[in-house]
Amino acid sequence: MPQEAFLLDTTITKQVRLSYLLHLPTGYGEKEQRWPLILFLHGMGERGDQLALVKRHGIPKIAEEWSDFPFVAVSPQCPADSTWALQHDALLALLDDILARYAVDPGRVYLTGLSMGGYGTWELASAHPERFAAIAPICGGGTPFLGFPARVCTLKDVPVWAFHGAKDTVVPLGESEKMVAALRACGGNVRFTVYPEAGHDAWTETYANPELYAWFLSHHR
Secondary structure, three states: OOOOOOOOOOOOOOOOOOOEEEEOOOOOOOOOOOEEEEEEEOOHHHOOOOHHHHHHOHHHHHHHHOOOOOOEEEEEOOOOOOOHHHOHHHHHHHHHHHHHHOOEEEEEEEEEEEOHHHHHHHHHHHHOHHHOOEEEEEOOOOOHHHOOOHHHHHHOOOOEEEEEEOOOOOOOHHHHHHHHHHHHHOOOOEEEEEEOOOOOOOHHHHHOOHHHHHHHHOOOO
8 A cells, every 4th residue: 555645744842951050250240241151061970960060170160269250151960861962952941041031241152061061062063153152172072973073164153262182092182183174174263272291181271271261252253
């Protein structure tokens, strides 16, 4: 019996849930101004339901150590059985909620992450380049079945500063090199810093460097 062709055309709703840390800069709310925002994506070891784990590395750690950290910082926690590639809807909903409820400059929204979060940074920004003024992926890369590295060309108009340790045995340096080469080939604005003696931890030096934050603030969407 021959098969017939049909079209399903319907609307569905989706519930998303993400726990997150929120840092508000000193002076927030004292006068009318809009603040820059950094969305930080942690690595695989910080997944789960213990939000304190997210403070171990990166932006939430820096935000607690630097009394004058001049950004609104949003640091969500990925569920234990998931990856950032599966959380795009939740991350965008989180961004929309923060933008609606806090005094954030929508033209100065920055994205960064390390390891699994480095992959997540490349992936989320490539899917939604219009949302970010600049991105900084650390020891990340792009997953081939998601169309990388070719897909990175959607970022050709978004400033990128990538970081990696030359002696990384967890995520090989070549993962970042492929992304950077593909982005440069399509005319992207990309900087690439390789730490010759660093292993997988390319994030401690990166996030401790004030130049990174000055670079973020130099870009406006």
